[in-house]
Amino acid sequence: MLYAVICYNSEAVVGAWSKEKDEAVMQHHQGVMAKFAAKGKLGPVARLMPTTTATTVRSGREMMVLDGPFAETKEQMLGFYLFDCETLEEVITAARELVHEPGCVEIRPVMYYHPGVPGLAGEAASGQ
Amino acid sequence: MTDLGWIDAAMTSARPQAVAALLRYFRNLETAEEAFQEACLRALQKWPVNGPPRDPAAWLILVGRNFALDEARRRSKQQALPDEEILSDTDDAETAMADRLDSEDYRDDVLRLLFVCCHPDLPANQQIALALRIVSGLSVQEIARAFLVGESAMEQRITRAKRRVSQADVPFETPGAVERAERLSTVAAMIYLLFNEGYSASGGELHIREPLCEEAIRLARLLLRLFRGDPEIMGLNALLLLQHARAPARLDANQNIVLMEDQDRRLWRREMIAEAFALLDKAVRLQQPGPYQIQAAIAAVHARAPRAEDTNWHEIDRLYALLETVQPSPVVTLNRAVAVMKCDGPAKALEMIEPLASALSGYFHFHGLRGGLLMQLNRNDEARVSFDKAISLANTAAEAAHIRTHLDKLMEEGKKRKH
Numbered sequence: 001m002l003y004a005v006i007c008y009n010s011e012a013v014v015g016a017w018s019k020e021k022d023e024a025v026m027q028h029h030q031g032v033m034a035k036f037a038a039k040g041k042l043g044p045v046a047r048l049m050p051t052t053t054a055t056t057v058r059s060g061r062e063m064m065v066l067d068g069p070f071a072e073t074k075e076q077m078l079g080f081y082l083f084d085c086e087t088l089e090e091v092i093t094a095a096r097e098l099v100h101e102p103g104c105v106e107i108r109p110v111m112y113y114h115p116g117v118p119g120l121a122g123e124a125a126s127g128q
Numbered sequence: 129m130t131d132l133g134w135i136d137a138a139m140t141s142a143r144p145q146a147v148a149a150l151l152r153y154f155r156n157l158e159t160a161e162e163a164f165q166e167a168c169l170r171a172l173q174k175w176p177v178n179g180p181p182r183d184p185a186a187w188l189i190l191v192g193r194n195f196a197l198d199e200a201r202r203r204s205k206q207q208a209l210p211d212e213e214i215l216s217d218t219d220d221a222e223t224a225m226a227d228r229l230d231s232e233d234y235r236d237d238v239l240r241l242l243f244v245c246c247h248p249d250l251p252a253n254q255q256i257a258l259a260l261r262i263v264s265g266l267s268v269q270e271i272a273r274a275f276l277v278g279e280s281a282m283e284q285r286i287t288r289a290k291r292r293v294s295q296a297d298v299p300f301e302t303p304g305a306v307e308r309a310e311r312l313s314t315v316a317a318m319i320y321l322l323f324n325e326g327y328s329a330s331g332g333e334l335h336i337r338e339p340l341c342e343e344a345i346r347l348a349r350l351l352l353r354l355f356r357g358d359p360e361i362m363g364l365n366a367l368l369l370l371q372h373a374r375a376p377a378r379l380d381a382n383q384n385i386v387l388m389e390d391q392d393r394r395l396w397r398r399e400m401i402a403e404a405f406a407l408l409d410k411a412v413r414l415q416q417p418g419p420y421q422i423q424a425a426i427a428a429v430h431a432r433a434p435r436a437e438d439t440n441w442h443e444i445d446r447l448y449a450l451l452e453t454v455q456p457s458p459v460v461t462l463n464r465a466v467a468v469m470k471c472d473g474p475a476k477a478l479e480m481i482e483p484l485a486s487a488l489s490g491y492f493h494f495h496g497l498r499g500g501l502l503m504q505l506n507r508n509d510e511a512r513v514s515f516d517k518a519i520s521l522a523n524t525a526a527e528a529a530h531i532r533t534h535l536d537k538l539m540e541e542g543k544k545r546k547h
Contacts, residue, residue: 012141013134015349019342021133052352052365053406067410068356088409109406111399 037117047112055107059099070106135175142185143265148237149189167192235354242315247293254289256322261286264343316364319347323368335526341372362411363421366404370427373400385530389436401431419455441470458487474504492521508538
């Protein structure tokens with residue numbers, strides 16, 4: 001089974017970390033990544049940029065593009081995509097295609113990316 | 129986690145919101161600060177035992193408010209304080225408070241707190257000192273060190289600024305759209321000043337003071353979290369990030385200035401640049417250009433060039449021309465002249481800056497650039513005069529040393545010619 005593990009913390013608190021503290025935290029994460037990569041169990045890892053860089057695309061009667069992160073508590077995170085795009089416009093176009101049902105996607109640029117190990121063996125429920 | 133660093137981080141990040149809310153309750157800066165201090169003392173006793181509260185800001189506001197109310201009651205009736213348990217028992221109230229904090233008022237609270245520090249009667253350095261003390265929570269000692277003045281002088285400066293501010297009449301009603309926009313732009317200007325004080329120190333041994341830059345970025349991010357859709361605040365954030373991204377390359381091992389064209393671009397902080405690009409992308413979509421966005425766009429042109437010689441100077445010239453129409457100033461024209469020099473040569477650039485001579489006679493960079501242009505035109509004697517003038521106006525040792533390298537070059541060329 002493939003599992004997604006999602007990290008949460010207060011952005012204000014993380015933003016108040018000193019550079020040294022931030023580096024120490026990243027170093028810890030890199031240690032964990034190296035360990036699980038060596039075991040062949042690590043998929044892609046991403047650290048997202050702050051929510052100030054976020055854009056939200058919401059579809060209802062009309063498609064809306066909003067500045068800011070996803071902020072509703074009525075809806076739950078169902079999945080995520082990674083796109084490699086040149087511009088925000090390009091990724092918004094992609095996002096518009098995803099929300100053809102009423103719903104919402106949040107676009108967040110990625111600050112740090114580790115591709116993980118190739119050919120993960122885990123079987124997702126409908127995995128190929 | 130065994131260390132208690134999280135408490136410090138939680139209190140620092142909750143501070144602007146908590147002090148701002150307490151200011152709204154008590155309408156007095158002194159009381160709000162005292163209440164916050166007291167709440168922090170209680171947090172230091174409670175949190176290590178009970179663990180972090182769900183919402184640290186809500187906890188601190190509630191405990192601070194209870195303390196200040198009791199204090200006021202005690203003063204008026206000389207009653208005994210309620211015991212510690214009642215004062216810090218916030219379990220139920222905290223949830224209600226946290227809900228309210230999500231609402232719009234808290235945004236206006238924090239803006240008001242920042243705005244209070246920007247009173248127009250206060251000189252810029254007092255505004256910055258006050259914001260660092262009240263909003264960022266830096267100690268007087270830390271601020272004094274950052275400004276290179278004695279602690280007691282800084283203490284006095286802050287006390288005076290607080291007195292001035294407390295006499296000012298800042299309305300506590302929710303501001304209207306126009307007033308909010310005015311406050312926002314005043315606060316943005318203060319944050320920009322704070323950053324510049326760190327980016328290019330106005331005095332002292334150190335040319336760059338990173339902690340001031342970092343604090344400015346933290347406040348800019350806070351402002352953007354409150355006003356997520358404002359393109360100028362996006363621009364301000366992008367600008368500060370782009371400028372600060374170059375910090376590791378701006379001085380060499382001997383603390384000498386390295387000009388942008390000579391900087392080792394591998395040292396630039398790529399993460400900050402990427403974040404700035406993301407913010408600029410968002411801002412551009414809104415199609416409301418302003419001075420911060422344009423300046424950020426200029427910095428972005430530099431950041432995009434893999435090598436100095438790849439810089440798109442025509443784009444920079446175009447952006448400065450735009451900035452000249454949005455925010456005309458001799459300093460903007462001076463900066464544009466650098467782009468003109470790269471595109472059309474030193475003679476054109478010199479022609480552009482000569483009319484600025486009286487407006488910028490006391491400005492280090494004017495004489496530095498003028499000297500450089502004259503040197504390129506082989507008018508070495510005039511160049512030397514300009515460089516001498518620049519040195520006499522240099523703000524830091526690094527600035528003076530940088531100009532001296534030009535003078536040395538002129539000296540050597542002079543010698544060569546004689547031989």
